Amino acid sequence: MSDCDDNDAGWIFYKDRPDWSDVKPVPEDDGPTPVVVIAHSEKFEDVYDYFRAVLQNDEKSERALELTKDAVELNAANYTVWQYRRELLKALGTDLRSELDYVESVIRLSPKNYQVWHHRRVLVEWLQDPSHELDLTEEALLQDPKNYHAWQHRQWAMKTFGLYDTEIEFVDSLLTEDVRNNSAWNQRYFVHNNYTGWSDINVQKEISYTLEKIKFVKNNESAWNYLRGVLIHDKRGLNGNGLVTSFCEELYRNRCRSPFLLAFIIDACEDAIKKNEADGCHNAIRAIELCDALATKYDKIREKYWKYLSNRFQKYKSENGDNHSV
Amino acid sequence: MSFKTKDVVLSADRPKSLLIPKHADYLASYGLNKDDFEYCMTEYLRMSGIYWSLTAMELMDQTSRMPKDDIIQFITSCQDNESGGISASNGHDPHMLYTLSAVQVLAMYDRLDAIDVDGVVRYVSSMQQEDGSFYGDKWGEVDTRFSFCAVMTLSLLHRLDAINVNKAVDFVLSCMNFDGGFGSKPGSESHAGLIYCCVGTLSICNRMDALKADELAWWLCERQLPSGGLNGRPEKLPDLCYSWWVMASLSMLNRIHWVDKDNLEQYILACQDAESGGFSDRPGDIPDPFHTLFGLAGLSLLGNSSIKRVNPTYCMPQETIDRLRLEPQILLI
Ligand SMILES: [Zn+2]
Numbered sequence: 001m002s003d004c005d006d007n008d009a010g011w012i013f014y015k016d017r018p019d020w021s022d023v024k025p026v027p028e029d030d031g032p033t034p035v036v037v038i039a040h041s042e043k044f045e046d047v048y049d050y051f052r053a054v055l056q057n058d059e060k061s062e063r064a065l066e067l068t069k070d071a072v073e074l075n076a077a078n079y080t081v082w083q084y085r086r087e088l089l090k091a092l093g094t095d096l097r098s099e100l101d102y103v104e105s106v107i108r109l110s111p112k113n114y115q116v117w118h119h120r121r122v123l124v125e126w127l128q129d130p131s132h133e134l135d136l137t138e139e140a141l142l143q144d145p146k147n148y149h150a151w152q153h154r155q156w157a158m159k160t161f162g163l164y165d166t167e168i169e170f171v172d173s174l175l176t177e178d179v180r181n182n183s184a185w186n187q188r189y190f191v192h193n194n195y196t197g198w199s200d201i202n203v204q205k206e207i208s209y210t211l212e213k214i215k216f217v218k219n220n221e222s223a224w225n226y227l228r229g230v231l232i233h234d235k236r237g238l239n240g241n242g243l244v245t246s247f248c249e250e251l252y253r254n255r256c257r258s259p260f261l262l263a264f265i266i267d268a269c270e271d272a273i274k275k276n277e278a279d280g281c282h283n284a285i286r287a288i289e290l291c292d293a294l295a296t297k298y299d300k301i302r303e304k305y306w307k308y309l310s311n312r313f314q315k316y317k318s319e320n321g322d323n324h325s326v
Numbered sequence: 327m328s329f330k331t332k333d334v335v336l337s338a339d340r341p342k343s344l345l346i347p348k349h350a351d352y353l354a355s356y357g358l359n360k361d362d363f364e365y366c367m368t369e370y371l372r373m374s375g376i377y378w379s380l381t382a383m384e385l386m387d388q389t390s391r392m393p394k395d396d397i398i399q400f401i402t403s404c405q406d407n408e409s410g411g412i413s414a415s416n417g418h419d420p421h422m423l424y425t426l427s428a429v430q431v432l433a434m435y436d437r438l439d440a441i442d443v444d445g446v447v448r449y450v451s452s453m454q455q456e457d458g459s460f461y462g463d464k465w466g467e468v469d470t471r472f473s474f475c476a477v478m479t480l481s482l483l484h485r486l487d488a489i490n491v492n493k494a495v496d497f498v499l500s501c502m503n504f505d506g507g508f509g510s511k512p513g514s515e516s517h518a519g520l521i522y523c524c525v526g527t528l529s530i531c532n533r534m535d536a537l538k539a540d541e542l543a544w545w546l547c548e549r550q551l552p553s554g555g556l557n558g559r560p561e562k563l564p565d566l567c568y569s570w571w572v573m574a575s576l577s578m579l580n581r582i583h584w585v586d587k588d589n590l591e592q593y594i595l596a597c598q599d600a601e602s603g604g605f606s607d608r609p610g611d612i613p614d615p616f617h618t619l620f621g622l623a624g625l626s627l628l629g630n631s632s633i634k635r636v637n638p639t640y641c642m643p644q645e646t647i648d649r650l651r652l653e654p655q656i657l658l659i
Contacts, residue, residue: 026417048369052417056417075370078369078370079370079418079419079421079463080370080413080418083463114467118465118467121467122465122466146559146561148510148514151514152510155511156511159513180560180561182515182560182561183515183559186503186509186514186516187515189504189513193513194513221548221560225505228504228505229503229505301550301552301589302547302550302584302586303586304584304585305544305547305584308584
């Protein structure tokens, strides 16, 4: 957000510009008071008084286009300014390449703003040229790896123009940087879902990859969620993949008590019970023990949730009789 | 446990009780302080600003402190005759977000007659796309937020029949992720604010059955941090507005008791500004009407009896929802 108190040297108010003397500024209609009376700096007021005038007269001119730049600089979140700017671009037949450069510079200043990214998307659509979108979003994501707008734009460009080839490498580099980056895990899923597909081989590959990452940081919500997501595509379910089960059991034996590990084993127990595959490792009694350990010791803040789950397993136990007590 | 978490620490001298008179004063005089440069640029979202302030005042039973006649006149003047949509302020272009805010405000005032209702219905239904999604404005940005705006606006007008509800639901469901959460578009990362929009859409359309309720509710509970506050995505800082989105979603899922209510209440109260009134995103930050509404609404969901009951789907007083005879769906466990 730009500061509305800035009085940069050399700035000339629109009201003092001879080439704008033909325009009568339109002051803000404040609407109902007092909720909405707003303190404006002089510059802000001046620019927007003239912007309102241009809007009201529907003036389509180069100077109006320049004026919208000043208005954006003062408040990049004002959607009406951007909308009018697009009307102007169309009406004036402006070179859209230079507009692409311009919006890139605004994105650098306001990377978390809906309007700038939306403007960018409209331009890329008009030009049908996505060749800079991966670089642009990469730059934004290196600055803030969880920037939702940048991810949305990147996914849109990838989907619309089929830009999947190098994405897994990009995701890898982000996860190497921060293995807890949930956005990067989500992107990994996005690539497999839309491009690579979930063949048995790919599922196994992704499982191995994820287990490696969990070995590195065990209490990582995003990686455990991803593991579940991958296992949706393994017909053996949460309890039936030998690699996953032995990995979890080894962590457990080595005294890892991450709530996400325990939660995963609990869900594997439920999967097993539902498929009539309960065994020494996955059964209701063990699930109840784990739920109780989470509720009383390892994840007390979510005690109510674990008690709810525990009750569910009590029901399984009494309904089916549990012949796999450990 | 020694896991490193991104979180805040609540200080010992934080506000621990609810300061209703302060908040009412804060909202009544909001924007009058010329030094508030923080808010100098809010013309473009004024309609939502009115909704946040009025709803907060309603919940505190202080509605009379808002300039009702001016507000209604202002809303009337913001409707675009041609499209039927409503803009944030005079001279701006209509948008789904502000159309919803305007309808919410008029519904609270029981003054829906102040706008051309058929025009609003025409505008909202014109935004629906072939795949069931909704644009936010004529420039074609698609987002599950706009699906929620559409069904909420139309249901408040009792005109849900004007859109294809099944398709709207299908689009929202196509945004469900492998973790049970929702994002802005198919494949976009799960995000508590967008989960609220999607669960809210299903609540209004009576399709809560389509959710993976336990899985989603667990993901939402995982948003609670040791400070008691809730974040919007894994590894993000807690934020009061996310507390509302998570809590409201859990309420619709009938699982709000899964969070640690005492801790959460402490966090929300700590976000009050004891001097100026109002709530901020995190303890010690500058307050604003947006977080003030969500602080009060959150406390209402937690059962605070000095605030009116809020409806989790609409984020409006329950009495308004009852008067309109709306019954957004709440899951029965
Ligand atoms: Zn916030």
